[in-house]
Amino acid sequence: MLTAMFNQSAIAAIRRCIAQIPAGSVASYGAIAARAGLPGRARMVGSVLRQTPDDIDLPWHRMMRADGRIAFEAGSAEFIEQVQRLRAEGVTVNNGRVNLAEHGLESNLDALLWGPGS
DNA sequence: TACTTGACCGTAT
DNA sequence: CATACGGCCAAGT
Numbered sequence: 416m417l418t419a420m421f422n423q424s425a426i427a428a429i430r431r432c433i434a435q436i437p438a439g440s441v442a443s444y445g446a447i448a449a450r451a452g453l454p455g456r457a458r459m460v461g462s463v464l465r466q467t468p469d470d471i472d473l474p475w476h477r478m479m480r481a482d483g484r485i486a487f488e489a490g491s492a493e494f495i496e497q498v499q500r501l502r503a504e505g506v507t508v509n510n511g512r513v514n515l516a517e518h519g520l521e522s523n524l525d526a527l528l529w530g531p532g533s
Numbered sequence: 534t535a536c537t538t539g540a541c542c543g544t545a546t
Numbered sequence: 547c548a549t550a551c552g553g554c555c556a557a558g559t
Contacts, residue, residue: 422556443541443542445543448542456554457541457542458539458541458553458554458555459541459555459556462556462557463556466556466557475540481542486540486541487540
């Protein structure tokens with residue numbers, strides 16, 4: 416059916432956008448949703464991420480909430496692993512939080528310092 | 534079918 | 547900083 420087709424393409428788009436997040440930077444659920452052509456549907460990004468089987472490799476650890484906080488419960492196994500993976504890429508994490516102005520996909524330090532055309 | 538949940542978000546208080 | 551609320555919508559009960 417058409418609805419199912421749309422959902423499948425949406426899922427594919429979301430996974431594709433997540434895969435494009437470069438190592439060393441992070442992106443919010445909402446930003447990925449927008450980039451996937453699904454503005455306002457951040458929850459769907461989380462839903463897709465949760466359902467995606469392990470055999471499909473995605474940089475899930477680069478996904479943060481809009482305020483830079485890790486989505487998992489502090490202290491949980493996933494939380495700890497995400498912190499480790501981020502730090503392994505040079506991302507600084509303090510109290511389960513990342514500075515999006517520094518590591519965010521759209522507004523990262525390079526863009527702020529060098530600008531799009533300089 | 535109806536109601537609840539959730540790896541979310543923006544605004545308001 | 548912390549709640550509260552409404553919006554969002556696929557999945558699960």
